Amino acid sequence: MATRQTQGLARLMRAPAIILLFIWMIVPLCMTLYYSFLNYNLLNPGMTSWAGWFNYQYFYSDPAFFEAIGNTLILVLGVLFITVVLGIAIAMLIDKPIFGQGIVRILVISPFFVMPPVAALIWKNMIMHPSYGVLADVARFLGVQPVDWFAQYPLFSIILIVAWQWLPFATLILLTSLQSLDTEQMEAAEMDGAPAYSRFLYLVLPHMARAITVVILIQTIFLLGIYAEILVTTNGGPGTASTNLTFLIYRAARLNFDIGGAAAGGIIAVILANIVAVFLMRAVGRNLD
Amino acid sequence: MGQITLQGVTKRFGEVEVIPPLDLTIEDGEFVVFVGPSGCGKSTLLRLIAGLEDVSAGDILIDGKNATDASPARRGLAMVFQSYALYPHMSVRKNIAFPLKMAGVSKPEQDRRIEAAAKALNLTSYLDRRPGQLSGGQRQRVAIGRAIVREPSAFLFDEPLSNLDAALRVGMRLEISELHNRLKTTMIYVTHDQVEAMTMADKIVVLQAGRIEQVGSPLDLYLRPKNVFVAGFIGSPRMNLFSGAAAAEYGAMTIGVRPEHIRISGQGGKWKGRVGVSEHLGSDSFFYVEDTGLAETITVRADGEVTLHHGDTVWLTPDEGKIHRFDTNGDRI
Amino acid sequence: MARAVSRNTKIGWTIAAWAVALLIFFPILYTIITSLKSEQEAIAGFDLIPSFTLESYQTVQSQNNYWRPFTNSVILAVGSTLLALIVAIPAAWAMAFSPTKRTKDILMWMLSTKMMPAVAVLVPIYLIFLRTGLMDTRIGLTVLLMMINLPIVVWMLYTYFREIPGEILEAARMDGATLRDEILYVLTPMAIPGIASTLLLNIILAWNEAFWTIQLTTTNAAPLSAFIASFSSPQGLFWAKLSAASVMAIAPILVLGWFSQKQLVRGLTFGAVK
The missing domain is CATH 2.40.50.140 (Nucleic acid-binding proteins)
Known part of the structure; x- marks a missing residue:
């Protein structure tokens, strides 16, 4: 259908989306880059001056910065580990012949549709609250001292909440992949005398490898930007114990009104995200025929 | 009327010349089969005639009129696709009616032609079904029905039987031949199956790498193959x-x-x-x-x-x- | 598995799967239960049987003016998705049916814009909103959410459109259809299921967006995500009320989500897993 009339029209139809996205991508990014080299504080806008690399140096010398990078990594890796391992297990469980598979799927997928602030509030108050949470009730029932999760294990608590939100996503994608596994292949392996664990190791896992990659990469992109969960539960604390890079930049911009510093942090975040993005683009690009 | 003449028709995709300059005349009422191994350019040639691809050089004449730059719809040709290309969201009746509706044919006339086509193709009892509910052979007949109601000057078939199983294929082959005998309309039929070519064609065009190796009647090709390629390609066993x-x-x-x-x-x-x-x-x-x-x-x-x-x-x-x-x-x- | 499984095995797996599913669903379930309790009941310790009072729902609606953020959420989610569709449908249509050598690159580039961390552009967007008076307006946020979801919308539509066989459009062309007829009678009816799925998934994503909505609103344009985030402090101490507000914030989208499981996988993996 490559005729001349259609080509020109196609260009016209593509243009708005491309132009809009181009503006959306390039304008704010350039502004961020520009601001990152300014001494610019919203509380004192008259004192704006050229800062050179100062903002970057400042960010770099701030101990909170490295803690935030560390927290970001722990948060991402922790959630990835939990969601992938449990995701595989749950996907395989749901894939078994069970009664009410449809309802089980719906129950498992539900947390994904809960908006981040609600998820955080539910866990903070209903489940992990040191006096009124379900876990506290369980602790008292067992005769143990209830744990004050957000004070004692702030980062772990946030990992738990975020993992709960993303587990459905991992499970659903892995389940989709599992269901496309050729049953004849499994039966052939069974005929060949392969026990269940080697069938899992040599057939199921390699088959799911692609889906697992996709889960890891897509989740990473979202997990690098975790914000509302922290805002609602720990507000980054105690101290900076549960502050990730996103939250640190938010604090600089919105609470300290330090536009230059926040912009420099933003550029660092872009670099981090790009490293991840390169991998994702490759994995996804392969599927484009 | 349906005389089609190709004069120096050439097709390039970028640098690659898939069809070098090619001349061919298809007479009115002829059943012409383009045959050749896959990738020989036979489908591309058909699509050039249909107007679904632009020619890079050369002219296509339909009944003596230059149709090189005419849109597919204006050429007065009907095509049956390999995948049948039925509209999945329309009933069989609506599928067959579609070209008539596009041509602005009056409703009673539409109905008359649909009934006639359905009767000829044994589709009368399926008219209200969706394509998804039909078997492969039935879908094929709907695709043919959609082509014949237009009363085109020529039919183009692009490997129409390759998605059918062996038994159905023989049946449909006969049906298409019968259709040709009845309508006496020009038909151009693309296939890689030399048996289809031999059994159906008035004239066979053997293609290889976009070039015409030989044009002739089935018996001609069988008795006097022009070269080793045609000799090896026509006849079964080889x-x-x-x-x-x-x-x-x-x-x-x-x-x-x-x-x-x-x-x-x-x-x-x-x-x-x-x-x-x-x-x-x-x-x-x-x-x-x-x-x-x-x-x-x-x-x-x-x-x-x-x-x-x-x-x-x-x-x-x-x-x-x-x-x-x-x-x-x-x-x- | 195509083979018969003994009844006992099936029952065993069923129990295990349901146990896991209920455990995962429990926080939501318990929130629903708590929302039906009175405040005293809510803090009285673990109890799965509420008194089925709707008092908390009434309180949330009367005291917190629930309907305003709800309306905002609907306008933002639906509005931004529709806007995105208007821009994306022609683009995806062109890329699916008239691909050029660069189509793949364009698609990858669109995807890459999605990788930009929101926080990287927080500063300029915040300042732009502040200076142009878009801060805390529905229109500003709607356009912003549209931009955020545009790549996903283009991608989803593209993968759906690409599944419409090109031969069908060619058949229409042979049948004498003009471009207008082709779009009206052939393409649109075949594309509607894909467009509907895209619409659904993006309403969900926009509804649940919780970074920009919190950053760029205060009261006027605040949708449910921002509204709920404000419960994190003192008011959050009212358990039943918090639960009721939470249930009201997630219920519509939860139900939509149940209907769009399949599209979710496809949309969020950019077609990499189907």
């Missing part, structure tokens, strides 16, 4: 082709003998060999004779009652009058 001393004896680089033109005997003959695999179809028997020193295997077609066994020594004698001789370029001598 013609035996071999070169070397046996060919030199006939003053040729390569000679070809069809399996049906070789006598097989246990007593004596020209070439000695050993029976490899044998296939007994009842009406005929095929023997794959090995160790002749001519080619890896020589295929021989014999009477159904001939029984020979694996490993039997046999002698082969070609029908001298039916040996095809080819020169160093592979062209017929």
